[in-house]
Amino acid sequence: xxxxxxxxxxxxxxxxxxxxxxxxxxxxxxxxxxxxxxxxxxxxxxxxxxxxxxxxxxxxxxxxxxxxxxxxxxxxxxxxxxxxxxxxxxxxxxxxxxxxxxxxxxxxxxxxxxxxxxxxxxxxxxxxxxxxxxxxxxxxxxxxxxxxxxxxxxxxxxxxxxxxxxxxxxxxxxxxxxxxxxxxxxxxxxxxxxxxxxxxxxxxxxxxxxxxxxxxxxxxxxxxxxxxxxxxxxxxxxxxxxxxxxxxxxxxxxxxxxxxxxxxxxxxxxxxxxxxxxxxxxxxxxxxxxxxxxxx
Numbered sequence: 040x041x042x043x044x045x046x047x048x049x050x051x052x053x054x055x056x057x058x059x060x061x062x063x064x065x066x067x068x069x070x071x072x073x074x075x076x077x078x079x080x081x082x083x084x085x086x087x088x089x090x091x092x093x094x095x096x097x098x099x100x101x102x103x104x105x106x107x108x109x110x111x112x113x114x115x116x117x118x119x120x121x122x123x124x125x126x127x128x129x130x131x132x133x134x135x136x137x138x139x140x141x142x143x144x145x146x147x148x149x150x151x152x153x154x155x156x157x158x159x160x161x162x163x164x165x166x167x168x169x170x171x172x173x174x175x176x177x178x179x180x181x182x183x184x185x186x187x188x189x190x191x192x193x194x195x196x197x198x199x200x201x202x203x204x205x206x207x208x209x210x211x212x213x214x215x216x217x218x219x220x221x222x223x224x225x226x227x228x229x230x231x232x233x234x235x236x237x238x239x240x241x242x243x244x245x246x247x248x249x250x251x252x253x254x255x256x257x258x259x260x261x262x263x264x265x266x267x268x269x270x271x272x273x274x275x276x277x278x279x280x281x282x283x284x285x286x287x288x289x290x291x292x293x294x295x296x297x298x299x300x301x302x303x304x305x306x307x308x309x310x311x312x313x314x315x316x317x318x319x320x321x322x323x324x325x326x327x328x329x330x331x332x333x334x335x
Contacts, residue, residue, distance in 0.1 A: 044082065044264055050075055052274040057281045065278050065285070072275035079268035086261035093254035097247050104243035107236045114233035121225045128219035135212035142205045157192040161185060308332035 050072055060068065164185045173181060309332075311325045 043260070044079070044267060048075065048078075049267060050271060050274065052277065057277055062282065062285050065282050069275055069278045069282065072271050072278060076268050076271035076275055079264050079271060083261055083264035083268055086257055086264055090254050090257040090261055093250055093257055097251045097254055100243050100247035100250060104240045104247060107240035107243060111233045111236040111240060114229050114236065118226055118229045118233060121222045121229065125219045125222035125226060128215050128222065132212045132216040132219060135208055135215065139205055139209045139212060142208070157188055157195065161188045161192065164188065304328065305332050 050068075052068065052072070056068070057065070164181060168178070168181050168185070308328050311321065311328055315321055315325075
């Protein structure tokens, strides 16, 4: 960062200086004031340029932060859209799964002995009927048991035939749940990307604040140099004004002196001319004085 100006190089001019210094001293002082003013103006110009560059960089960082903000907001909007779609699909899938469970419950497919087990039991009973010697009572009980198992098997198979709708519904629910998962994945990806842009926005604003602080400090340094340059210019103008006053005074004194000399020469010439009229002989110097005043 720019250093403060060297105060020791600045010039101070008092009213006494202007009133009491000689013309030569004032001319020298005016030159010093002019040179210091020019140096300070150059320094102020350099600092103004640096300040403007820093302000431009600040605007660039703010614009960059704004771009990240807009991108973040756009992504967050997409996140919200995918969330809503995901929630809608999950709700739809849950509703279908509830229907599947309700249909399965109505069909009682999960209750009692399974179809395969019933088939095995029937085979075992039929094998027993064919291979064992049974009394009529045992034979009758065995046949009734086989018939009962066959009725259960038939009922199970009839219900199973109706499960096609359940499977289709379950498959549809799983497809919807899969689609919901895809939207959830997009939510995660977009949210991560939005967070990156948010972090970049925060960093850009932080850098903009730092550069703005530098620009503000440089502006203070510019003002410091410019005010010092202006003060030296004001003093330079004051000294110049005093020099013009002295020049005018000298001109007036010189004019007054010339007038006095001319008056004295005219009076002397008139005396010589009077002597000439009275018949006195004039020397060359007297004649020159008469010619100079126009009396001859």
